[in-house]
Amino acid sequence: MTDLTIQKSNTGQRAGKKPKGVTTRRVTTASGAKVTIRAIDAHSPTFGEDFLYVFTKNVEAARKENKRLFGSADGIPAAK
Structure with missing residues (x-):
């Protein structure tokens, strides 16, 4: 049986600058709203x-x- 090694990183990955493989376009919807x-x-x-x-x-x-x-980033209304 092979040994299994699990490593945990304390720092999560974050997206930095836009990679070259990503293309971005701003378009206008039928209702006139701009979306990326x-x-x-x-x-x-x-x-x-x-x-x-x-x-x-x-x-x-x-x-x-x-x-x-909603006043809250997770979509649940903030308690008052």
């Missing part, structure tokens, strides 16, 4: 980093929108 579209290349050698960056940016946008709508 981020696309990644599935065959990119840095797919993991690209995906992490796009996912992190999407979570940031969702938390910001929830904060605006």
